[in-house]
Every structure is written in structure tokens, then in C-alpha cells.
Amino acid sequence: MARKRITPGKIRLAEVAKLAGVSPITASRFFRNPEALSAGKRARVESAAKELGYVPNLAARALASQRTEVIGVLIPSLTNNVFSDVLRGIYDALDGSRYSIQLANTRYSILQEERLLRLFLAQKPAGLIVTGINQTPDSRAIMETVDCPIVQIMEVGPSPIDMMIGFSHFDAAKAAIGHLLAQGYRRIGFLGARMDPRVQRRLDGYRAAMTDAALFDPQLIVTTAIPTSVTLGGTLFADLLAKAPDIDAVFCVNDDLALGALFECKRRHMAVPGQMAIVGFNDLEFMASSEPTLSSVRTNRYEMGRNAATMVIETLEGHRPAEAVVDLGFSVMERQSSARRG
Amino acid sequence: MARKRITPGKIRLAEVAKLAGVSPITASRFFRNPEALSAGKRARVESAAKELGYVPNLAARALASQRTEVIGVLIPSLTNNVFSDVLRGIYDALDGSRYSIQLANTRYSILQEERLLRLFLAQKPAGLIVTGINQTPDSRAIMETVDCPIVQIMEVGPSPIDMMIGFSHFDAAKAAIGHLLAQGYRRIGFLGARMDPRVQRRLDGYRAAMTDAALFDPQLIVTTAIPTSVTLGGTLFADLLAKAPDIDAVFCVNDDLALGALFECKRRHMAVPGQMAIVGFNDLEFMASSEPTLSSVRTNRYEMGRNAATMVIETLEGHRPAEAVVDLGFSVMERQSSARRG
DNA sequence: CAATCGCTTGGTAGCGCTGTCAATATCGGT
DNA sequence: ACCGATATTGACAGCGCTACCAAGCGATTG
The missing domain is CATH 3.40.50.2300 (Response regulator)
Known part of the structure; x- marks a missing residue:
């Protein structure tokens, strides 16, 4: 009755661990917090992973750890070149990091924004970047209870949900x-x-x-x-x-x-x-x-995106920025x- | 020893199934292929899901089903407004569908493109949209063995990897x-x-x-x-x-x-x-x-993006487009x- | 009336990884 | 040389969902 849905060529963490002569959990730690391993095991796991061409399965990781490494970004428009600058900043800041972007377009509707927000949060994002300071009361309420860094971008104002970057x-x-x-x-x-x-x-x-x-x-x-x-x-x-x-x-x-x-x-x-x-x-x-x-x-649109993403990452890494609200000004x-x- | 990492408020498929009075697997089917259910159960599951505000856990789904509902998009630049039009078309086509976008920037480097390709494919995307017809031989080889719809966009040429849309x-x-x-x-x-x-x-x-x-x-x-x-x-x-x-x-x-x-x-x-x-x-x-x-x-950039995404989706739904290569022309x-x- | 068929439905196991806790190894101080 | 503290490592179970197979059931057929 056991159907053993073995996937043929795929390299799993267990294989890496075996080749490295460590337990799977130790190999797992290597990918998340290499410092926790002794130098010897670290090197062994590293070379084993490279030899096998191992790539972690993000779905399994997300399921087991109950969180993802995805930062949700809600913007009102893809047409507006203002947002393409902001996006470029965000993508640049995340380039090379473990995090990736999930982008959604609210089409300038805060109801649509609320809907997308619920959708995003159900997948437990690592962080959130939302446009502006005019959310629906429900959106605000939801975001205030969520346990992940949130940056509101494009403008500054009183009472940030979490963090904020923009200008007046x-x-x-x-x-x-x-x-x-x-x-x-x-x-x-x-x-x-x-x-x-x-x-x-x-x-x-x-x-x-x-x-x-x-x-x-x-x-x-x-x-x-x-x-x-x-x-x-x-x-x-x-x-x-x-x-x-x-x-x-x-x-x-x-x-x-x-x-x-x-x-x-x-x-x-x-x-x-x-x-x-x-x-x-x-x-x-x-x-x-x-x-x-x-x-x-x-206006400093690229910097806005870049800093917003950096603020999220830094918070996730435990170095929350000193200032929760950043006014980038204008000239x-x-x-x-x-x-x-x- | 069993630690029962029960997540408190979260609604799982099992809860929906119980409320609807069906087995979890039947509830699961409702979300993937509602037609397969009898009308009665379909209605019961639907109302149960709505009542509980159930949102499927995509990580679990991806892990269990060994595939994702993410379409990878590789473009060379986020700055260029040509690509923002294409992207807008892609996002519009996918809006409301079950699929989402994973975007990556190759920065006009086909080596970078190859690296990103490997990264993407390790996560088993549902489909792939890549820019242009100048991939590295290795990239081509990888893509030719992969079992998912692939559309090359921006230009047309001989020997598509899978599908192609663009102009000369x-x-x-x-x-x-x-x-x-x-x-x-x-x-x-x-x-x-x-x-x-x-x-x-x-x-x-x-x-x-x-x-x-x-x-x-x-x-x-x-x-x-x-x-x-x-x-x-x-x-x-x-x-x-x-x-x-x-x-x-x-x-x-x-x-x-x-x-x-x-x-x-x-x-x-x-x-x-x-x-x-x-x-x-x-x-x-x-x-x-x-x-x-x-x-x-x-040039028809928006249409290009929109059609490319549609071609991927249609293929995934089993209606592969009659023409694998689409020349959108110019005027x-x-x-x-x-x-x-x- | 038995055999067959298609449509629905359910049981079981497992996808690949990590949280939790326990065990072991290492080390400095007295 | 012994003790407790700290650094490493491992065992186990389970995250929430779906693939796989099997079974139930009414309808159809000869």
C-alpha cells in the first residue's frame, strides 16, 4: 500500500547530509546559520552540497518553518514610471539576499489592496511593503496584528503601521x-x-x-x-x-x-x-x-525602494533601524x- | 515527546472538510477541480470555506504536489520602459488566475540568466517566460529538458525552445x-x-x-x-x-x-x-x-506580455496554442x- | 440478473524540511 | 581532577496538503 513516491534524480538534504557524514538536521543548519556549525562540519557540508548541486526545496522549508522568505509588495500601478523606479530599488536591495519579491497591483483601489493583503498574509510573508498611508481601517487592523516588518512607502505621515519611508x-x-x-x-x-x-x-x-x-x-x-x-x-x-x-x-x-x-x-x-x-x-x-x-x-524614488527593502531585511536580521520613519525629502x-x- | 506544534487560529483544509461534512481529500479537490465534485458537496465545501475564511496553504500544496503555481519571468532590465509594458501585460493576463509571477532581472547578462534559470527550475515553476533568443547553450539545454511551458518573448527566430512571441x-x-x-x-x-x-x-x-x-x-x-x-x-x-x-x-x-x-x-x-x-x-x-x-x-509590447502569459496558462490548462511561434509584427x-x- | 462501466468519494502515506528538546562534546575555573 | 557552563550535534515528529489506489454506487448492457 505504501506507494513510495520517490522522486528519481532529485537531491535532498538527506543525501547531502549522508555524503557529508552528518545528520540531516546539521546539514539543514548549514544553510540557515552556518556559524552554528564547527568549522570541520561546515566545510564538509559545503563541499557535499556543491558536489551534489543541492538546492533547498523552498516549499518544504516554508511548510516546516511556518514562514517564507518572500517580501510582499503592494503598489497601485505598474504603468506609472514612478513605481518602476521604486521597484528597481527594491529588487536591487534584495538581489543576492535570500529574500524574494511577491508583487501585486492594487490598481489604485484600497479595497483591492485589502483583498491582496489577506491573500499575502495567508502565505506568511517575511515582510511587507505597501504604498501610501491611506489603507482601509480593516487593512490597518490586519497589518497591525501581523508579526512581520511592514514599510509604508511613498509618503510620510503620522502613526505608521510599523515603518515608513517617503516625503511630504x-x-x-x-x-x-x-x-x-x-x-x-x-x-x-x-x-x-x-x-x-x-x-x-x-x-x-x-x-x-x-x-x-x-x-x-x-x-x-x-x-x-x-x-x-x-x-x-x-x-x-x-x-x-x-x-x-x-x-x-x-x-x-x-x-x-x-x-x-x-x-x-x-x-x-x-x-x-x-x-x-x-x-x-x-x-x-x-x-x-x-x-x-x-x-x-x-524625489528619491529609487532610494525609497532600496531603503524600504533594506529596512525590512535589517529588521528580519534583528537590526531594526533606529528610525521607524524616514523622510527622504525632495528638492x-x-x-x-x-x-x-x- | 510529541510537541504538537498546533497553530492556534489557523484554518486548515481539515476544518473546512469537517464543517462541510466531507473528507479532507474531497475538500481539497474542490479547490483544484470543482467539477469533479457532485453539486451538493461542492456547495457545502464552498460555503464552509467561505464561512471559515479558508485560504489554502501554498507551501503545503507545493510540497505535496511537487509543483508550484508560479510562472518565472526573466527580463534583462527593470529600468527600460519597454519591459514595464511587457510586464504589465503579463501581470494583467495572470490577474485573477491561480498563477503568480516570480520576476528576476538578468541585467543583460546571459550568464546571470543561466544562473537564475537554475535557481528557478529548482523550485519547479509552472511555466517560464524568458527574454530573447540568445541564451547560453547550457541554458537552452536545461530548458529543453524541463517539463513546463516556456515562452521566449521580444523577438521571433528559428528553433524556439518551446513557444515564442515577438517580432523581427x-x-x-x-x-x-x-x-x-x-x-x-x-x-x-x-x-x-x-x-x-x-x-x-x-x-x-x-x-x-x-x-x-x-x-x-x-x-x-x-x-x-x-x-x-x-x-x-x-x-x-x-x-x-x-x-x-x-x-x-x-x-x-x-x-x-x-x-x-x-x-x-x-x-x-x-x-x-x-x-x-x-x-x-x-x-x-x-x-x-x-x-x-x-x-x-x-511594437505591441503589452500584447506581447499578455499573450505570452496566456500561452503559458492555456498550455497548463491543456489547450496548447495552435501556433507555437507568434509574430506580432510592427507598424x-x-x-x-x-x-x-x- | 450478473458483469461492466463511469463517476464520486475516501484512506493512507508521504512530500522535504525544520522546531523542539535532549544528549553529547568541549572547555575553563577551582 | 571534578563541576558546571557553553558549544555542537542529533532524534523525533509533524508542518498542511495531495498522489495514489481502492471502494462504493447507481446505471447500463447483453
Whole structure:
């Protein structure tokens, strides 16, 4: 009745142990905590493993140890190149480590996020990286009871679930507007697409700066729920000009919109700067090499991803970072498109 | 001595089975092949699972069944937005299915690719998606013996390992040059960055087209191993102008370079078109909304990813696609930047 | 009416590894 | 030389699920 589902060519830990002349459990320890072995056995297991080409079976490990070496990452979009920078940072930080990534796309829905969260947690991830600070109350509750490092990325705010890394979108937008005001611009428009919570806070920053300067006018704001694109930047800019033909500057919530606005200015033979100042957000690579060069708010997306992953790993290795909340800041890159007015 | 490592709150298959009044194995079948159950038991298991909030333990499943529901994806770069489109297609195709993605970055190294391949295969993936057709002989040999669907993406060529989806980079570049020739351009430069195998084949296509027209001149070619960027496009274009000041057109191996070349033309007050024609490659979104609009070769990256993932899934479900090799083609998008000369 | 067939269902064992605890080896101090 | 403390090592059972085989059962067939 015993069917002995022996797998033919596969090398198991037991084989390695036998070749090395140790018990399986000692061989097991070699792969998880080599320091715990005496130098002699360590060398024997190592060479045995190499000789047999042994690769641990992660499923068995996960089942026996009741945890995985997978870090779950929840991001709202794969299209947005902001997230591809963050992801690159995460993957780079994990490269060569024992950990791997499980990526899921929430499509900007916090309900979807909650669903994915439950799915992830059922598999006992080693850690979790989630986007933003706007989770559903249930999501928050779940995450607060889970026993694994969690990093919220993209922005900072009060009461982190566990750890947090990002910057203040409110302050960043406010600083961008401050720059335009300092350069002498007064009728500053706002272009926004896909108004996710972070873009919303950039709008708040814009509103605060304009209100402080007694220049706020709702007519200057054009937003849409449509996902961003360069083409959309041109369209929204045209809409803005129709609503407020007297604008002298425009702040775009991302660089694609800014580029689209620039092209629209060119089509209308509107001088940038001169007749129109443009400031973008994110400081994608092309902003520095366009003609004219485009001002933008630089954010440290790659570093954000990299640090977030490092924070998770360090915590797992027992060296929890001293600071649970890291503000990476931003810098306003002042370029030709927002040169001093007049 | 029995330590009974009972996990407190966790719901296992056995609990679901008990509540549903069936054996664990019947409950198990419900999750893998519901059709095999009678309608009554199916409903009972379903409601029991829902009531308990049961989520299968994938590690246990993988261990017991000796396979996973993970599709390995090997791509050369996370930076390149070409791959982010492909990835988006892959993720979209798998969304809602039982399968998940394990992503790894080969960093344009086929040795790294081989290493990652071995790593992946040790975990028995359900399927594999690999980039390109230039694998090491060992990689090829390994993949040919593995018993899971494999799709090579990005280009088509002879002798697929298993399945293949892409297009001919040679033909696409040749068609782009054909377009410029047809528009009356003669001194057509070539700008290339990060000369990976596919970019190399675009160069081959350029060379073939120019040679056929008896217009080939090595002075017209500028390439570099540096990763691409808009800034680099400007630099390379300047280099090209220095080498061959009499060029009347330039073909760029990707759209970032083309945009950089356009900005460089603007800086030099060189009319596009008029004094200089520009054609890019990939047809990123911004090409259609720049000023002037930029001609490019449209490739179906999202569809490529989506179809590749679908091909894997369909094969796994027993409906292997009729065609193992799918050529998605391309189209030359003729826009202002390559308007007829003169 | 016995033999056969297909559909469902269940029992048993084991996938490959690690947690827990116990046993043994090693070592310094008195 | 003896004792306790520390470093290494090992035995055992079990993580939660599914492969395998067998059996139950009603329907069909000649």
C-alpha cells in the first residue's frame, strides 16, 4: 500500500547530509546559520552540497518553518514610471539576499489592496511593503496584528503601521509653488491627473501656497481622474488656458503632464519661459535635457525602494533601524522653464 | 515527546472538510477541480470555506504536489520602459488566475540568466517566460529538458525552445529606413545605445536597407554600450553631427534617443522636419504628442506580455496554442518628424 | 440478473524540511 | 581532577496538503 513516491534524480538534504557524514538536521543548519556549525562540519557540508548541486526545496522549508522568505509588495500601478523606479530599488536591495519579491497591483483601489493583503498574509510573508498611508481601517487592523516588518512607502505621515519611508507631497508642492512665486509668477495654474491621495496632497500644498500669497483662484485648477500621459498634459493645459487665459505659469503634478504642456506651448508658439513658466514633479531624466530644460521637484524614488527593502531585511536580521520613519525629502530643481519672470 | 506544534487560529483544509461534512481529500479537490465534485458537496465545501475564511496553504500544496503555481519571468532590465509594458501585460493576463509571477532581472547578462534559470527550475515553476533568443547553450539545454511551458518573448527566430512571441527587429528597422528612403532622405544616420542582441539586429536591418540602396556609410553609425536615456540621445546626436555633418535624417533605436535628438535639434535651431528627419523605435505614448510629432516603429509590447502569459496558462490548462511561434509584427507610424523631404 | 462501466468519494502515506528538546562534546575555573 | 557552563550535534515528529489506489454506487448492457 505504501506507494513510495520517490522522486528519481532529485537531491535532498538527506543525501547531502549522508555524503557529508552528518545528520540531516546539521546539514539543514548549514544553510540557515552556518556559524552554528564547527568549522570541520561546515566545510564538509559545503563541499557535499556543491558536489551534489543541492538546492533547498523552498516549499518544504516554508511548510516546516511556518514562514517564507518572500517580501510582499503592494503598489497601485505598474504603468506609472514612478513605481518602476521604486521597484528597481527594491529588487536591487534584495538581489543576492535570500529574500524574494511577491508583487501585486492594487490598481489604485484600497479595497483591492485589502483583498491582496489577506491573500499575502495567508502565505506568511517575511515582510511587507505597501504604498501610501491611506489603507482601509480593516487593512490597518490586519497589518497591525501581523508579526512581520511592514514599510509604508511613498509618503510620510503620522502613526505608521510599523515603518515608513517617503516625503511630504504637501511640502513638495508648496515648495514648487514657492519657487514660482519667488520667480515673480502670480497666476499659477495647477494640472492634475489621476487624483490619488498623494496627488491630492500636492493639490493641498498648491492651495496652501496660493492662499498664503492671497493668489488662490479655483479657476486656476484643472484636474481629471484619467491616468496621466504626455498627451493628456497637452489637453489639460489647453483646458486650463481656456478657463484662465491670463495664467503666467503652470504647476503639473508630474513630469509627463509638464512635457505635454511644453509641447502644447510650442504648438501655440508660446515662449517657455517668457510667456509661460512650467514646473513638473518627480524630475524624470528627460526634464534636464529637454529644450528648454524643465524645472521639477526631485524625489528619491529609487532610494525609497532600496531603503524600504533594506529596512525590512535589517529588521528580519534583528537590526531594526533606529528610525521607524524616514523622510527622504525632495528638492526643487530650478531650470530654464521657470526662469525669473520678465 | 510529541510537541504538537498546533497553530492556534489557523484554518486548515481539515476544518473546512469537517464543517462541510466531507473528507479532507474531497475538500481539497474542490479547490483544484470543482467539477469533479457532485453539486451538493461542492456547495457545502464552498460555503464552509467561505464561512471559515479558508485560504489554502501554498507551501503545503507545493510540497505535496511537487509543483508550484508560479510562472518565472526573466527580463534583462527593470529600468527600460519597454519591459514595464511587457510586464504589465503579463501581470494583467495572470490577474485573477491561480498563477503568480516570480520576476528576476538578468541585467543583460546571459550568464546571470543561466544562473537564475537554475535557481528557478529548482523550485519547479509552472511555466517560464524568458527574454530573447540568445541564451547560453547550457541554458537552452536545461530548458529543453524541463517539463513546463516556456515562452521566449521580444523577438521571433528559428528553433524556439518551446513557444515564442515577438517580432523581427531586423525587418522593423529595415522598414523604418525604407520609410525614410521613400520620403526622399539619403544620408540617414543611426543612433544606438546599450547594444543588446535586439538592438544589434535593428542595426543589421539598418545596414541591409542602406546597403540595398547603395547608401551605406559606416560614418553614419554612432553606438554606445551605455544604457539609453533622453540626455544620451542628445549627446549621441551631437556626436553623429560631428562625424557626418551632412546627414539629413536619423534613425534612433528607441524613442528616448529620438526625443533627445529632437531637443538637440531645437537647441541648434535645426528644423525638424526640414533640416533633419527623426524616426524612433517603440512608439511610446509621447511620440504622438510631441511638437513636432515623432515618427516611430510601433511594437505591441503589452500584447506581447499578455499573450505570452496566456500561452503559458492555456498550455497548463491543456489547450496548447495552435501556433507555437507568434509574430506580432510592427507598424511604422509616419508622423511630422519624417515628412517628405523638401 | 450478473458483469461492466463511469463517476464520486475516501484512506493512507508521504512530500522535504525544520522546531523542539535532549544528549553529547568541549572547555575553563577551582 | 571534578563541576558546571557553553558549544555542537542529533532524534523525533509533524508542518498542511495531495498522489495514489481502492471502494462504493447507481446505471447500463447483453
